[in-house]
Amino acid sequence: MQTDILKRITINPEVCHGKPTIRNTRHMVESIxxxxxxxxxxxxxxxxxxxxxxxxxxxxxxxxxxxxxxxxIEFPAA
Structure with a gap:
């Protein structure tokens, strides 16, 4: 199931500078x-x-x- 759902995420250098988006739209994963x-x-x-x-x-x-x-993931020293 998770593999199928991940097909909704696309990376296209011509859309949003190649950032991951939803179904090749301008809705970025990052924003959601x-x-x-x-x-x-x-x-x-x-x-x-x-x-x-x-x-x-x-x-x-x-x-x-x-x-x-x-x-x-690196976190800055406190």
Missing amino acids: LEYLAGGDSTEDILNEFPELEKDDILACLAFAAKTVQFKD
């Missing part, structure tokens, strides 16, 4: 994740962008989860 991190619900996002689907939001979350599995 920022909405979610800011407290917006899936329903809030879908109301704001009616062309998106619930699976698009889930694909953004799945993409983020896969991304952090393969990269080290």
Whole structure:
């Protein structure tokens, strides 16, 4: 299932400078994740962008989860 949902995320050098987007549109994964991190619900996002689907939001979350599995994240020293 997760592999199928990740097919909704596209990377095209001609769209949004090659940043990951939803279904080759100008809706960047990064932006959707920022909405979610800011407290917006899936329903809030879908109301704001009616062309998106619930699976698009889930694909953004799945993409983020896969991304952090393969990269080290550095945090500045406190």
